Amino acid sequence: MKDITVLDRLTGGSSRVTIVVHTHPDGDAVGSGTAMLGYLTDIKRKNAALIVPDSVPDSISFITKGFEPGSVIVFEDERLKAEEWINSCDLIICLDCNSFSRTADMETLLRKSTARKVLIDHHLNPETASFDLTFSKEGISSASELLFWILMETPEIEGDASRLPARCAASLLTGMTTDTNNFSNSVFPSTFEMASRLIEAGVDRDAILVSLYNNYRENRLRLMGFLMSEKLTITPRGVAFIILDKETQDRFDFKRGESEGFVNMPLSVAEVRMSIFLTQEDDIFKVSIRSKKGVSANDCAARYFNGGGHEQAAGGKLTAGKDLASLKDAEAYILKVTNEFFGI
Known part of the structure; x- marks a missing residue:
């Protein structure tokens, strides 16, 4: 609970937030990244942007729909805009990667930034020395699930998944679904509980599955x-x-x-x-x-x-x-x- 209090203080006290994920972003990276974006903009009313090192694959690009134009920035396509955002932010939240070394050409900028830094990740060997606050858990399905349980403890949500913004909740369920290969691997009791709470809160899992698995070329x-x-x-x-x-x-x-x-x-x-x-x-x-x-x-x-x-x-x-x-x-x-x- 102490770490949640620190996170709440950091997000609440920030004016401009950069969210970053790993290079070659997959469903969990984009899902957790957009979920945090939705939480910060809809609940915290913050000026925030998700910056991905390179383009989001077409097969999962539907996750970013419904977010404001310009709030999801592809570093390799809009380098100047991304650099300006990183240089001017006062909080960086890194999701689904254990180190800035996995952010490709963004790494140097992120390391040099004087902004406070938060890591939320489920991989081995997190680079804790580079962050002011770290949430790291290996025995969990995905970064999306880890973020879900973190958000459940925030003062605004208080354990009620129905209080999550709809687009945040959908992103969380989508990210977890992709990283578990639709509940085929790395699944824990908490994973099913997360899914149950989100579906009960109104997330349309059937629509997510259609977008993920029945929409290929x-x-x-x-x-x-x-x-x-x-x-x-x-x-x-x-x-x-x-x-x-x-x-x-x-x-x-x-x-x-x-x-x-x-x-x-x-x-x-x-x-x-x-x-x-x-x-x-x-x-x-x-x-x-x-x-x-x-x-x-x-x-x-x-x-x-x-x-x-x-x-x-x-x-x-x-x-x-x-x-x-x-x-x-x-x-x-x-x-x-x-x-x-x-x-x-």
């Missing part, structure tokens, strides 16, 4: 079929991996965000213990790792893929010329390091 379905039939490799040791290279992206007119959830699919195979999905972005591969209980995706990501995350869900990257001699060596690298990881 035809190309995504055809890409999914191609990857599962032609690009999926399953090793004798139970490691599944898929490499989404530039050639395949061009063939299916791939748009960022359209492969969301693909990494989970191979885990439906009984023998698969770990699934790795690589997406080419220029001279790097963005890496997503999922695993079944008893196998640490986080450990694998930290040891071999310059990343980390949660025990069964982690990410990282591989860079040509640094981790790989060339991008063509990705398959051999995966085979080598996963054999080593499983002690072969």
Whole structure:
């Protein structure tokens, strides 16, 4: 309760608030970010903006609808506006990332800012030294769920989810739904309670599910079929991996965000213990790792893929010329390091 009091004092005493999330924002980042934006503007009546390092994928852009024009700023598209906002704010709230290092080109600006700084995150190893106030919990489904329980304790809400602004409540449920893959992983008793309270408060979960899962382009379905039939490799040791290279992206007119959830699919195979999905972005591969209980995706990501995350869900990257001699060596690298990881 003491930390909630401090947060209430910080938000109440601020005049201009910057909300930031991690690069390549996913549903939880955008959901928690817009939820905080809605709370600050509708409840606290603050001048606030959510700044994302790069563009929000089309597949989850519906989350930002209903927010005032200019209140969600894409740093890579509106750099001068974003820099002016960060430099002039007196409070920064960082959501769904454990360090400013995950905010890409925004990192230096955020570190140099003299504004008070608050971290709200559910990942391992939060960089607490960079923040005046930290809310960090690993045993929770998502940043959206963590933010929900924080807001429930604020003086304005007092445990009544119906007091949350409608757009804030919808963003919270959407963010949690995406990060749990619609209640498929990282789900706790508190997660169901959160969902129950929000639905009881009037959030239309059916509409959220339609927007999330029944609103894709035809190309995504055809890409999914191609990857599962032609690009999926399953090793004798139970490691599944898929490499989404530039050639395949061009063939299916791939748009960022359209492969969301693909990494989970191979885990439906009984023998698969770990699934790795690589997406080419220029001279790097963005890496997503999922695993079944008893196998640490986080450990694998930290040891071999310059990343980390949660025990069964982690990410990282591989860079040509640094981790790989060339991008063509990705398959051999995966085979080598996963054999080593499983002690072969």
